[in-house]
Amino acid sequence: MSPARRKAFRLGELDVAPGRSGTGELPIARLVTGTVISLPVQVFHGRKDGHTVWLSAAVHGDEINGVEIIRRVTSGLDARTMSGTVIAVPIVNVHGFLNGDRYLPDRRDLNRSFPGSPTGSLAARIANLFMSEIVSRCDVGIDLHTGSDHRTNLPQIRADLDDPETRKLAEAFGPPLMLHAKIRDGSLRGAATEQGSTVLLYEGGEALRFDGEALSIGVAGIRRVLAALDMVDDDDDDPRPVPVESRRSYWVRARRSGIALIDCELGEVVRRGQLLGVIHDSVGRRLSQVNATQSGVIIGRVQQPLVNQGDALIHIAEVGADDLPMLGQYVSTTTSATPSSQDHQ
């Protein structure tokens, strides 16, 4: 098809000509006060044919890192020189975003409500809207998340690494680590994969915070994926990072309730049994140690020191010994700051 004959892209009330971009809104529902709540969307419709990719963030309303990642990515897009189409949906869970809350007002998790339904709960209706208006138009999607519940995550891609196309895009993204992750029932990634889309889930940083490293890795990664799909020029002169791959991950959980002093960092390589922190009671008695249950790389950790027995404290990804040097700047083998394993009562 010649560039001149490429059709305009219609999304809701938006009608975006080839080589142009546009912003609009997809109405969801009214607030109790009567204010209309809608999904903000931005479309970049390239002059030339190509892939159609969605970028989504804040499916969990308090995970705002991705909102800024999308802003930075779209500020660098030019529909006049692009191929294909990018649909940016920076805030999917608008209700949660307004409230600084992961969930919807009825406490439903939007990312367990896909593919949704037009007559179900509010979460189901938003999921259904997203599936019918966005996912159905796209062959690739990148969904941006952060750690939840006062936890922070090492920048990482979670995806079905056994699918060749997904793996190719995950490698193009070039995060420090990519984790093979099974589909979760009700997730956007699961429902969109079911419909035939190739989906990457990016995790980095923590809720309600901007994390500089997670932002820059996310922006560069999306840009590289768009370049790998031949939608934008590859203007990244830096050597492409080679991600470390992990097939399994483990949570270290609190053995006792108390005040946790966690002394390990994201990206740190740890050995099974290594002391990663201690839990005290309110008058300073040591209740328990926090030890690595497996060897691997720390890809997530709790930030909030008040923990209940069973709380997930530290997330460790199993990686091959050969892969460890590739974690580069994230690897810290310095353990001198860690409390000595002899130091217990």
Ligand SMILES: [Zn+2]
């Ligand atoms: Zn999330």
